[in-house]
Amino acid sequence: MTRVPVGPPVAVVGTPGDRRVTLFAAALRRHGLPEPHVIAWRDVLGGADTGATRAPRVPVPAVIPASSGNQGPSGFPGFPGFPGFPEGALVRVESPGEDAAADALLRGPGDPTRVGGGATWHARFVRALEAVRDAVGRTPGARLANDVGEIAVMFDKRLCHARLAAAGVPVPPALPGPVGGYAGLRAAMREAGWARVFVKPAHGSSASGVVALQARGPRIKATTSVELGPAGTLHNSLRVRSYEREADVAAIVDALAPDGLHVERWFPKASVGGRVFDLRVVVIGGRPTHAVARTSHVPMTNLHLGGRRGDLAAVRALLGEPGWVRAMDVCAAAAACFPGSPAVGVDLMLGAGRWEPAVAEVNAFGDLLPGLTGLPGGGAEGLDTYEAQVELLLGAARTAGHR
Structure with a gap:
C-alpha cells in the first residue's frame, strides 16, 4: 500500500550532503514524506553584506533584533539568489558546519583548521539567522521548526550558562565579567581561589580552543587540542596535548581572549572503567530520548578527539534508578530553558564521588548520534534521533489539522 504523505513540506537550511541533512532526509522518507528542500548555508551567506573580506571583529548581539525592514523581494537583505x-x-x-565555504563566509578567509574568529562567526551567524526568520515570516503558511533566537543563545556559552543558572539548572561556577588575557585569567583565578579551570571560547564548538588549565604556584599544565604554531598561530588538532611552559599557555590564552572567553571552575568528572566520562543526552519534545556515555583518558571526552562510547548500562547501574532519574530530570530542565527548540543535545557531567549532575553545554545541533536508538521508556524506543523528531513533527501536524 502506498503511504500518503502527511504533514507540511519541509525545508532545511543546512549543508547539502552533510550527515545531519542526509539522516534527517532519510527519516522523512521512512515516514513516507517527500525529500526536504535543502537551502545551502553558502547560498544564504554568499550575498550578505557581512564584510567577509575584511573579517572585522564585531560586537556580539545578545538576542536577534527585530527586522529592520530593508529586505529585498526574497526577504533576505542582499540575498538576490535565495x-x-x-x-x-x-x-x-541545521548546522553550518562541514562546509569550508560557509566557514569562510562566517569567519573570513583562512585555513579552516585555525582556531579563532568566533566573535565574527557568531555575529554573522546571528545576522543570517535573522534573515532566515524574516524570510519565513514572508512566506505564506511557513513556520520555523526551531527558534533562531535560542540557537543564537546556545552558540554563546556565556549567555547559555547564565540562562541555565537563572533557571536553577546545576552548572559549574563561572568567572564573572570579561577575561582579557592570560594575566587577567590568572588574577581572576587567584581572587576566586580556583587552581583548576576550563577555559572555553565563548563561541566555539567541538572543543575547539578549549583549555583545561591547572595552575599551582609556578607549576602549570594546559590540556587542549590546540596546536600552537611557531609563529603563534593556533590550529585544531585531532590529538589532545599538554603544555607546561607558561609562555606557551599564555600565548594560547592571549590569542583566544579577543574573541571572548567563558571560564568555569573545573568540575571533576566521575569515572567508569578507569576513564572519565560524561553523557550526551538528546532531549526531544521535552523528554530525554537518547543518550550516549563518552569516555576518555583526558578531560575532553569528544569522540573526534579520541573519546570512546562507554557502557551506558554500566553508568546507569552505578547511578541507580533514583540517580538516573535525577540526571534525566536535569537534562529536561536544561532543555526547558529553550522551549522553542524541539531537540537539543545536553552535555551532562556527573561529579566524582557523589555523582552530582552539572550541565556543561546545551547544543542546538547536538542530535548527531548515528545508529543510536531511543532509551527504554523514553518514548523513542527503536527510533534514531531524527526519526524521533519526525514523529514529533507529524504529531504536531496532526494536532494542527484537527483544530
Missing part, C-alpha cells in the same frame, strides 16, 4: 521557501513549509535550521 530561492525562497515553499508555501506552508516547516523550516528546519
Whole structure:
C-alpha cells in the first residue's frame, strides 16, 4: 500500500550532503514524506553584506533584533539568489558546519583548521539567522521548526550558562565579567581561589580552543587540542596535548581572549572503567530520548578527539534508578530553558564521588548520534534521533489539522 504523505513540506537550511541533512532526509522518507528542500548555508551567506573580506571583529548581539525592514523581494537583505521557501513549509535550521565555504563566509578567509574568529562567526551567524526568520515570516503558511533566537543563545556559552543558572539548572561556577588575557585569567583565578579551570571560547564548538588549565604556584599544565604554531598561530588538532611552559599557555590564552572567553571552575568528572566520562543526552519534545556515555583518558571526552562510547548500562547501574532519574530530570530542565527548540543535545557531567549532575553545554545541533536508538521508556524506543523528531513533527501536524 502506498503511504500518503502527511504533514507540511519541509525545508532545511543546512549543508547539502552533510550527515545531519542526509539522516534527517532519510527519516522523512521512512515516514513516507517527500525529500526536504535543502537551502545551502553558502547560498544564504554568499550575498550578505557581512564584510567577509575584511573579517572585522564585531560586537556580539545578545538576542536577534527585530527586522529592520530593508529586505529585498526574497526577504533576505542582499540575498538576490535565495530561492525562497515553499508555501506552508516547516523550516528546519541545521548546522553550518562541514562546509569550508560557509566557514569562510562566517569567519573570513583562512585555513579552516585555525582556531579563532568566533566573535565574527557568531555575529554573522546571528545576522543570517535573522534573515532566515524574516524570510519565513514572508512566506505564506511557513513556520520555523526551531527558534533562531535560542540557537543564537546556545552558540554563546556565556549567555547559555547564565540562562541555565537563572533557571536553577546545576552548572559549574563561572568567572564573572570579561577575561582579557592570560594575566587577567590568572588574577581572576587567584581572587576566586580556583587552581583548576576550563577555559572555553565563548563561541566555539567541538572543543575547539578549549583549555583545561591547572595552575599551582609556578607549576602549570594546559590540556587542549590546540596546536600552537611557531609563529603563534593556533590550529585544531585531532590529538589532545599538554603544555607546561607558561609562555606557551599564555600565548594560547592571549590569542583566544579577543574573541571572548567563558571560564568555569573545573568540575571533576566521575569515572567508569578507569576513564572519565560524561553523557550526551538528546532531549526531544521535552523528554530525554537518547543518550550516549563518552569516555576518555583526558578531560575532553569528544569522540573526534579520541573519546570512546562507554557502557551506558554500566553508568546507569552505578547511578541507580533514583540517580538516573535525577540526571534525566536535569537534562529536561536544561532543555526547558529553550522551549522553542524541539531537540537539543545536553552535555551532562556527573561529579566524582557523589555523582552530582552539572550541565556543561546545551547544543542546538547536538542530535548527531548515528545508529543510536531511543532509551527504554523514553518514548523513542527503536527510533534514531531524527526519526524521533519526525514523529514529533507529524504529531504536531496532526494536532494542527484537527483544530
